[in-house]
Amino acid sequence: MSEITDEQLLERYPGVRIEHDNKAFYRGLLNRTLLMDRCGDCAHWFHPPRPICPKCWSRNIQPTAVKGSGTIHLLIFLHQGPPAPGVSYDTPHPVATVELDEQPGLRFTSTIVGTPNEELAIGQRVRLGWVDRRTGADPKPVPVFERVDS
């Protein structure tokens, strides 16, 4: 983990509401690590970040790296959407909610790269990858998924 101060974190994510509960998540992205909250008492994973474990109400929350392997749970193709760096809607933009292997119900939503849309389907295995998307002065790592052939 590199040393990224709170001030640098805010500078890198203009327009994003960075707060105590999610700053570890965004700092992790800059380090190309997908962190999800895990309860230090009952080991339950959850996302998005929250100050209290939704299972046992503990405040002992530990942002923890996930392996990034999982299964496509939901899959949609956006024909239009908000302008985003590196995103074109000329070819419909795939958006997948992936159920991560760490725990049933632990899901993360992003795009899928490296596979033509018509070859994507719910139930396929994917793994986490990173692409750099430029907003402002410097590129930022963005977590994406890529198909793995099982």
Ligand SMILES: [Zn+2]
């Ligand atoms: Zn808990």
